Amino acid sequence: MPDTRLPVPVEPYGVFVALAREVHDRTMNGHHDEALVLADRAEAIAAILGDERAQLMIRQGRMYALLALGRLSEALVIGQTLAEDRQLVGPRASQAKALADLAELLIKLGRIDEGLHWLARATTALDLAPHDSLRYFSAICSVGDAAQAAELYELADDCARLAADALAVDELFRAAGRLQHAEMLLEWALRLEQVGRATEARLRLDRSVALMREHLKAHPDAPLATAMLALGLARTxxxxxxxxxxxxxLLPLRAAGQTHEVRLLHLAYGSALRALGDRAGAHREFTAAQELAGQTGQRLIIGYELADLAGERAPSEATRTMKATLREQVGHLWRQRLDRRLMLQQARRRAELELDRERAEGVAASDALTGLGNRRTFDRRLGELHGGTSLILIDVDKFKGINDAYSHGVGDGVLRGVAEVLRAHCREGEVAVRFGGDEFALFLLADLPAARRIAERIRRVVVRRDWDELVPGLRVTLSMGLAAYSEGMTGSELFDRADTQLYAAKRQGRNRLAA
Known part of the structure; x- marks a missing residue:
């Protein structure tokens, strides 16, 4: 089995990230069916190559394509799996993104309370994430999408501004951010028009048009951007x-089955024909858009246009009553936004309390000197074993002699240095522990041959490390015992096997691995 930890280009999303980006690129530019076909092929290739991170990103791309096609239940299955995986392992920004994606799906399925709960968890996790990474940019975009789904436009706008200022973002991701921002501004403007705030609506329409013109310079065949630009032009x-x-x-996109873009084009066509005085044509196009509307917010926007148009085409007491009723409903739903903002604030406070509890538990499970897990972490991980896990037990050779010869301060420096090396060799889901004195453990998601190579590399890195910074001439070596988990084995049995190998390494002269 090849050693996946040999030097490769630094990529947060996996060595074969190009496979996943092809899927995301199709979805970002509105080619959702193509994205699904490509996702099938790309995920199979990534699985063969053993790149789990690229597989996760491909699944995300599949989820986004399903979401755009209105296949929300299928997308939710993926979203729940990704959120669960990311809560167990992964950087804070990746956790925030997965939680925000899940929130968006739940909100669009009408499960508002659940969605706001996960959105609050996402924003809390994002506050703790580094702001200068590609992960952060991707996560803030997902938070914005979820906020838009809940009609929390102010939060969505804040997210878009933060995303636009994010560092380390290439054009593919920046383009996705522009699309998201422009669509949010369009929807916000249409809702503002309905509640009689025309000036505010026009400002947002103009901003959306400007963003789409910029986007189409770089991506002239992007169907979603074209549809949104058409709607913005028609409304301004x-x-x-x-x-x-x-x-x-319109016709090519209808033939391709790109429902989302087609709905926007029919809405734009109806708006344009109405502005030119063709009310019959406008009614036809608004009706076509209404037939493609899958979400409550979409149906409300188009329903309002149809009611307003009916009042112009055939003014009567009935149409005036219908429009007044619809306007009252629009006002009620607009006021519900304020309720959702309050609900999000309350959910956010609950999430912060949960985070405080997690931090307290994390402190209780951490070694104060090295920052690694402690004996509590070790015992918990030993009780959660599964296939593909290997355990390495590690002792610093003749550590008591280092303390006696130089001082406990130097000894502490050695322990911190060894901990740095162990931490550097941990991937997502792997854990390094100091469970007593000079005793360390490393839980790896690797089979025995791969774990052996990793352990040998750790041993060599420690031997070659410049320990002169602590004491000139200081030499540090490790003795290591390795065992791999097999089905039916208990945690105690795995520990005993690794411990037996550790003592074998010591008997054979130290500064070596026994497996």
Whole structure:
């Protein structure tokens, strides 16, 4: 089995991340069916190559494609799995992203309370994440999507601004951020128009149009960007320009089954025809858009347009009553936004309390000197064993002699140095522990041959480390015992096997691995 820890280009999403990015690229540009086909192939290849991180990113891309196609229940299955995996392991930003994606799916499925709970957890996790990474950018975009789904437009706008200022972001991800921001601004503007705040609506429409013009310079064939630009032009007094784009894109996108973009184009066409005085044509297009609307917010926006248009086409007491009723409903739903903001604040406070408890538990499970896990962590991990786990027990050779010859301060420096090396060799889901004195343990997600190579590398790194910074001429070596978990083995049995090997290494002269 090849050693996956040999030097490779630094990538947070896996060595074969290009496979996953192809899937995401299709989805970001509106080619959702293509993304699903490509995801099947890419995930199979990533599985053969053993790149678990790339597989996770491919599954994310599949989830986003299903979400865009309105296949929410299928997307939710993936979202729940990813969120569960990321809560167990992974950086804070990755956890925040998975939780925000799950929140968006639940909100769109009408499970608002659950969705706001996970959105609060996502924002809490994101506060603790480094802000200068690609992971942070991706997570903040997902938080913005979930906020938009809940009609928390102010939070979504804040997220878009933070994403635009994020560092370490390439054009692919920046383009996704532009699309997300522009669509949110469009939806926000349409809702503002419905509640009579036309000036605020126009400001957001103009911002959306500007973002889409910028996006289409770099991605001229992006169907979602084109559809959104057409809608923005139609709503800001440029119906003829909008119709040119609509007629070029509508039939091809209908043939491709890209429902989301087609709905936006019909809404744009209806808006443009209405502005040009063709009320019958506008009614036809709004009706077509309504038939494609899958979410309550979408149906509300288009339903309002149809009611308003009916009042113009055939003014009567009945149409005035219908419009008044719809306006009252719109006002009620707009006020519900304030309730959701309060609900999110309350959920956020609960999430912060949970985080405080987790921190307290983390402190209780951490070694104060090295920052590694302590005996409590060791015992817990030993009770959670599964296939593919190996355990390495490690002793610092003649550590008492180091303390006696130099001082306990130097000894502490040695322990911290060894801990740094162990931590550097841990991937997601792997744990390094100091469980007493100069005794360390490393739980690896690797089979016996791979774990042997990793242990040997750790031993060599420690031997070659420049310990002169502590004391000139200081030499530090390790004795190591390795055992691999097999089905049916208890934690005690795995420990005993590794411990037996550790003592074998010491008997054979120390500074070696026995496995």
């Amino acid at each position: 007094g440029r119906p003829d320009d909008a119709i040119v784009l609509i007629r070029r894109m």
